[in-house]
Amino acid sequence: MPVSPAMAEDLAAAITVLYEDAEIALIEILRKALAEGIDSPRWAELKLRSIGDLREAVEAVAQALQTDANGAVAQALATAYGRGRQAAVAELGALDIGRELQARRILPGAPAVDRLAASYARDTRPLYQRITRAVLDVFRNVTSRAASTQLLTGQSRRDASQRALNDFARRGVTGFIDSRGHAWELAAYAEMAVRSITARAAIEGHIDALGEIGAALVMVSDAPLECERCRPWEGEILALQGEAGPHTVRLDHAIQPSSLFARTETVAVHVAGSLAAARAAGLFHPNCRHSLGLYLPGVTTRPPHHATPGTTYEDSQRQREIERTIRQWKRRQAAAIDEKTRKAAAAKVRDWQAAARANVAAHDAIIRKPAREQIGQAR
Known part of the structure; x- marks a missing residue:
């Protein structure tokens, strides 16, 4: 049986949910921190005094995420590697039962899994360090500029806070730069990294098993x-x-x-x-x-050759873009300080869901996956 990255997609999707849940938790922590006492004349002063509590809450989320994600990734890598080996066993078994038995007797290569897990933990370490800094930067920026913003623009601190929350929900935790110089936000980088490394584990399990019998x-x-x-x-x-x-x-x-x-x-x-x-x-x-x-x-x-008339790779990537935008507006719903803002974000979600349906209807080779439009749900 051939091996492919799709063999480990379900493992990656379950781990990506951890990062999305963490983002929603961070948005909620920041929203509550800014909204509390927002009509008090001493709001800015009280906010600056409470920054220690905010830091503690954010660091707790970041530490829990790092622990849970690293553990889940290590387990997923072992599973993906095993699936890759079994795919090789299935290929060999169709040809020669002796070879199949030989492949089954060889235990999975734990060093390969450990190496990949260590690589993931090392590569994502800066991500968790960035989380606290990103949230505190937004909080400090809003609270320190609230008074001057109101004087200069007439914008209330409630509006200023909502604007900052909307921007944070749109961008997520940004600032992580990969080895190629590309900037990522938290959930997007995590999804890419986990999909990449679990796929690699499945492929390595497959080629290791083939190599062991001389293929x-x-x-x-x-x-x-x-x-x-x-x-x-x-x-x-x-x-x-x-x-x-x-x-x-x-x-x-x-x-x-x-x-x-x-x-x-x-x-x-x-x-x-x-x-x-x-x-x-x-x-x-x-x-x-x-x-x-x-x-x-x-x-x-x-x-x-698999021909796909009327559909291109770019069309499929457009569907991925629409899914990301739907999730972005759902984060905006979570960041809403008042009901009016929440309803406006919900309307945007519906608009982009309509765009998803239209793109699928226009291309027979594209399938809509509603789970990919959800936040905090395996896809």
């Missing part, structure tokens, strides 16, 4: 709505080890004649490069639809 080559599937990064690798043969560039090798046919006197047949195989090079170029990025299967010389054939 050397794999083939990439042809997937619908492929992106520019993946398209060059569709249907190509990749080496688990060895040369990174394109090359041709001659290998024994995977199914040899049973007679001892028959001549051994060989097959010329064009190898597009190494799996490591393909992944470095973007293959199996988060949300990638491609899969990877064992390649048998002379037996495995190139997969058929």
